[in-house]
Amino acid sequence: MHKVMLITGASRGIGAATARLAAAQGYALCLNYHRQRTAAEALVAEIVQGGGQAMAVQADVADEAQVLRLFASLDRHFGRLDVLVNNAGVLEQQMRLQQMDLARWQRVFATNVFGSFLCAREAIKRMSTAQGGRGGAIVNLSSAAARLGAPGEYIDYAAAKGAIDSLTLGLAKEVAAEGIRVNAVRPGVIDTEIHASGGEPERVTRISQSIPMGRGGRAEEVAEAILWLAGEQASYASGALLDIGGGR
Ligand code: NAP
Numbered sequence: 001m002h003k004v005m006l007i008t009g010a011s012r013g014i015g016a017a018t019a020r021l022a023a024a025q026g027y028a029l030c031l032n033y034h035r036q037r038t039a040a041e042a043l044v045a046e047i048v049q050g051g052g053q054a055m056a057v058q059a060d061v062a063d064e065a066q067v068l069r070l071f072a073s074l075d076r077h078f079g080r081l082d083v084l085v086n087n088a089g090v091l092e093q094q095m096r097l098q099q100m101d102l103a104r105w106q107r108v109f110a111t112n113v114f115g116s117f118l119c120a121r122e123a124i125k126r127m128s129t130a131q132g133g134r135g136g137a138i139v140n141l142s143s144a145a146a147r148l149g150a151p152g153e154y155i156d157y158a159a160a161k162g163a164i165d166s167l168t169l170g171l172a173k174e175v176a177a178e179g180i181r182v183n184a185v186r187p188g189v190i191d192t193e194i195h196a197s198g199g200e201p202e203r204v205t206r207i208s209q210s211i212p213m214g215r216g217g218r219a220e221e222v223a224e225a226i227l228w229l230a231g232e233q234a235s236y237a238s239g240a241l242l243d244i245g246g247g248r
Helices: 013-024 037-049 064-077 102-127 155-178 203-208 219-230
Strands: 004-007 028-033 053-058 083-086 136-141 180-187 241-244
Touching (some): 004 013, 004 064, 013 028, 013 037, 013 053, 013 083, 028 064, 053 064, 083 102, 083 219, 136 219, 155 241, 219 241
Parallel strands (some): 004 028, 004 083, 083 136, 136 180, 180 241
């Protein structure tokens, strides 16, 4: 029986790279996406053609009813869950805090924080050995922004990732005795489309000089860390915040 991994925001970027690596390692995959159906379905086709198992499910992780529907699809299709990767994340246009409004903060926290809380809650119900589950692992996507603060760019995003760090630390302790490990990866500057949504598609190039390794990271390099935390090799790791930032 293949282990089943649910990855939120798997249509592109770090989520898609994680899906490819997980498929190569034998996981059956439930790939969530928000808007990019074509990309998600192409990724499913690629994995299935390679001999893997994958399904794509549309859901906005910030919407509780849609998250419940996502997990119901997972239950129907696979009937088990071993790993949740809370990867879906957004940031908005770079600006100073004094220019931001409440509606923006609510959007940023809704997807990055509450989406991860909702998915973690549903995963625990299925994984907890105290509730008839087999145990499992949750890997949250935090960010180096949680410790750097993203001044002048998106302090709201950084604060949301700070909340993900606290979620990871608290939940790891709360469910450790129920066979569930909870960890986070904190990527530095990784070359994906997320920077364009902040209004600076070339952000990776600009910041490269301030990174000790002298370059931005690749989504595949983050995926390696996620897969390690998800797997049996990390059997004694819980509550870890793993920095993947080229030394920054
Ligand atoms: P990305 O390329 O912009 O991709 C974002 C993914 O999240 C897409 O699959 C998108 O789906 C999905 N998504 C967005 N809002 C969603 C929602 N409400 N519900 C469900 N899915 C949603 O981002 P990325 O760079 O791969 O980032 C992945 C994670 O790593 C995020 O949590 C991000 O904060 C974190 N991270 C990234 C970096 C970096 O430098 N790239 C650094 C630190 C942390 P659609 O394609 O369907 O819209």
